[in-house]
Amino acid sequence: MRPGRPAVTSRGELELVALELFAERGFEATTVDDVAEAAGIGRRTFFRYFRSKNDVVWGDFDASLEQLRTGLAGVPATTPLIEGLRGAVLAFNALPEGAEPQHRVRMAMVLHTPALQAHSTLRYAGWRDVVAEHVAARTGARAGDFRPQLLAHQVLASCVAAYEQWLAHPGSSLPDLLEVAVGTLGGGGTAPDPSSRERTEVTAR
Amino acid sequence: MRPGRPAVTSRGELELVALELFAERGFEATTVDDVAEAAGIGRRTFFRYFRSKNDVVWGDFDASLEQLRTGLAGVPATTPLIEGLRGAVLAFNALPEGAEPQHRVRMAMVLHTPALQAHSTLRYAGWRDVVAEHVAARTGARAGDFRPQLLAHQVLASCVAAYEQWLAHPGSSLPDLLEVAVGTLGGGGTAPDPSSRERTEVTAR
DNA sequence: GAAGGTATCGGCACTGAGTGTCAAAAGACA
DNA sequence: TGTCTTTTGACACTCAGTGCCGATACCTTC
Numbered sequence: 001m002r003p004g005r006p007a008v009t010s011r012g013e014l015e016l017v018a019l020e021l022f023a024e025r026g027f028e029a030t031t032v033d034d035v036a037e038a039a040g041i042g043r044r045t046f047f048r049y050f051r052s053k054n055d056v057v058w059g060d061f062d063a064s065l066e067q068l069r070t071g072l073a074g075v076p077a078t079t080p081l082i083e084g085l086r087g088a089v090l091a092f093n094a095l096p097e098g099a100e101p102q103h104r105v106r107m108a109m110v111l112h113t114p115a116l117q118a119h120s121t122l123r124y125a126g127w128r129d130v131v132a133e134h135v136a137a138r139t140g141a142r143a144g145d146f147r148p149q150l151l152a153h154q155v156l157a158s159c160v161a162a163y164e165q166w167l168a169h170p171g172s173s174l175p176d177l178l179e180v181a182v183g184t185l186g187g188g189g190t191a192p193d194p195s196s197r198e199r200t201e202v203t204a205r
Numbered sequence: 206m207r208p209g210r211p212a213v214t215s216r217g218e219l220e221l222v223a224l225e226l227f228a229e230r231g232f233e234a235t236t237v238d239d240v241a242e243a244a245g246i247g248r249r250t251f252f253r254y255f256r257s258k259n260d261v262v263w264g265d266f267d268a269s270l271e272q273l274r275t276g277l278a279g280v281p282a283t284t285p286l287i288e289g290l291r292g293a294v295l296a297f298n299a300l301p302e303g304a305e306p307q308h309r310v311r312m313a314m315v316l317h318t319p320a321l322q323a324h325s326t327l328r329y330a331g332w333r334d335v336v337a338e339h340v341a342a343r344t345g346a347r348a349g350d351f352r353p354q355l356l357a358h359q360v361l362a363s364c365v366a367a368y369e370q371w372l373a374h375p376g377s378s379l380p381d382l383l384e385v386a387v388g389t390l391g392g393g394g395t396a397p398d399p400s401s402r403e404r405t406e407v408t409a410r
Numbered sequence: 411g412a413a414g415g416t417a418t419c420g421g422c423a424c425t426g427a428g429t430g431t432c433a434a435a436a437g438a439c440a
Numbered sequence: 441t442g443t444c445t446t447t448t449g450a451c452a453c454t455c456a457g458t459g460c461c462g463a464t465a466c467c468t469t470c
Contacts, residue, residue: 001466001467002416002417002466002467003415003416003417003466003467003468004415004416004417004418004465004466004467005416005417005418005419005464005465005466005467006417006418006465006466007417007418007419008418008419031454031455031456032455032456032457033455041419041420042419042420042421043420043421044419044420044421044422044458045418045419045420047456047457047458048418048419051457052456052457053455053456053457114327117326117327117330118323118324118326118327119323120326121322121323121325121326122319122322122323125322144373146366146370146382146385149366149369149370150363150366150367150370150386150389152366153362153363153365153366154359154362154363154366154389154390156362157358157359157361157362158355158358158359160358161351161354161355161357161358161359162355164354165351165354165355168349177351180351181355184355184359184390185359185389185390206437206438207437207438207445207446208437208438208439208444208445208446209436209437209438209444209445209446209447210435210436210437210445210446210447210448211436211437211446211447212446212447212448213447213448236425236426236427237426237427237428238426246448246449247448247449247450248449248450249429249448249449249450249451250447250448250449252427252428252429253447253448256428257427257428258426258427258428
């Protein structure tokens with residue numbers, strides 16, 4: 001075993017305890033002290049497992065991000081860009097059998113609690129970066145260029161809109177909504193890029 | 206004059222003092238106490254003028270929102286939807302002569318400070334609602350329906366991407382970037398709406 | 411089995427945002 | 441002068457988040 005005092009709990013376990021409290025009393029009405037006490041740990045320890053109270057709700061989002069990255073990397077080069085994005089988004093948001101109710105609760109909390117809604121923006125940035133990098137790689141641009149960034153923003157916005165609709169309509173299908181949402185994108189993919197004007201003026205003219 | 210003790214300062218004046226400090230020391234390094242002291246008011250009074258430290262940066266955003274609403278309402282019914290949105294967005298983000306440098310500083314602060322980046326999401330919701338209401342009115346839908354919400358999300362995302370690009374490239378033109386960004390949208394405007402499936406199954410079939 | 415190494419734990423004290431309460435201040439008006 | 445009205449700001453509080461540091465608990469080594 002590793003040397004040193006063993007951890008008294010795990011990130012996953014702590015997350016479970018916290019989410020239960022959040023669902024019970026509401027996110028804002030639950031203090032970190034409440035969570036720490038319920039988990040039988042010190043308040044200080046909580047912040048060693050999670051950087052903030054907000055972060056609890058996102059689980060191991062970074063791992064999911066890696067999943068998205070590899071998913072995108074596996075898209076055949078012949079697949080049209082939007083089609084590949086749509087497929088990766090669907091795979092990214094696919095749920096294991098029976099996990100839908102929990103996911104609904106969690107996402108409703110994220111999208112309907114102001115503090116979490118605000119905080120989610122910071123998480124979305126990482127998600128967009130993954131998409132932008134993929135778009136850049138497929139189009140011969142750099143990830144920071146206008147087109148990849150624009151498309152990444154648009155794809156994310158489409159997903160969020162799909163999620164909101166999914167949450168608003170209990171009987172709806174998340175995959176269907178995501179597919180339609182992302183499918184509306186892709187116009188103007190061949191138009192010139194005004195952000196690279198200085199560059200193209202030098203190199204291409 | 207109105208009865209009662211006169212206000213010791215104004216929202217606009219306080220905003221100026223605060224923005225100056227923010228620009229000088231940075232947003233996060235400036236405490237509300239700093240701002241209050243610099244403005245010669247009590248800390249408690251600050252929170253009567255602004256609901257939060259974050260809100261200072263947004264000025265009177267609600268007034269701008271009303272401007273956007275009336276701008277959209279003035280779009281001729283014959284103008285294609287996306288075209289009208291593009292025009293309204295350009296008008297909404299048009300800057301008075303010479304205001305560009307200040308706007309750059311303010312928006313850079315908003316888009317590059319995590320706390321403000323997160324908080325902006327809450328402001329964006331109001332902006333999206335205005336757009337969604339317009340789209341709904343033009344397409345015979347309700348503002349909460351999938352299409353208006355989706356398009357509102359996408360238009361906003363396009364604007365944010367344009368702003369980020371504008372900030373990253375000092376010589377770039379914000380109107381050009383906005384025009385291109387919003388111009389890429391509008392695909393699939395006639396596709397069926399899966400979120401209203403339950404409804405259409407009853408009424409339209 | 412004692413000693414030393416090492417990682418986690420958790421208490422304490424602190425900062426900073428935001429809120430409720432309430433008395434004092436400062437003007438208008440009769 | 442007295443009353444009414446509104447803003448002000450001091451005080452005390454909650455809660456998130458952080459730095460610090462000794463205590464704790466397990467390991468390996470001798």
